[in-house]
């Protein structure tokens with residue numbers, strides 16, 4: 001199965017504009033414990049470079065775009081997040097990198113767990129050992 005699992009959010013549009021509703025356990029396949037967003041990024045400054053032991057997330061660029069790389073220790077795949085209706089599911093034990101942020105990028109992330117620095121794997125070799 002591809003590492004890139006996209007979720008297309010239905011856009012509820014009318015003449016006034018568009019609306020996307022993100023609901024736990026329906027459009028988002030887990031119960032949401034945390035929401036954060038990344039903004040005021042720089043095109044040349046990449047982020048991520050880590051994995052998590054126990055964390056599922058959905059990432060969506062609600063404005064602008066960025067290039068997301070996912071890596072499971074065997075395969076490395078990339079996708080552009082460039083639409084407010086395009087969510088990317090990021091599973092446990094998946095290395096992620098975010099590159100090429102557009103100036104206007106706002107990356108919204110829905111997370112299945114509370115913030116826990118102890119859940120991060122920030123060293124790639126440690127990540128490879130964890131996925132073995």
Ligand code: T46
Nearest residue numbers: 034036038047048049052057059090096098109114115
């Ligand atoms: C991920 C990608 C997509 C908190 O205090 N609470 C939080 O909920 C988060 C996410 C971060 N932080 C602190 C930890 C650092 O001092 O905010 C600072 C920046 O976090 P970090 O360097 O981990 O940011 P990114 O953009 O590299 O990664 C983040 C998430 O941490 C990560 O889980 O999947 O966005």
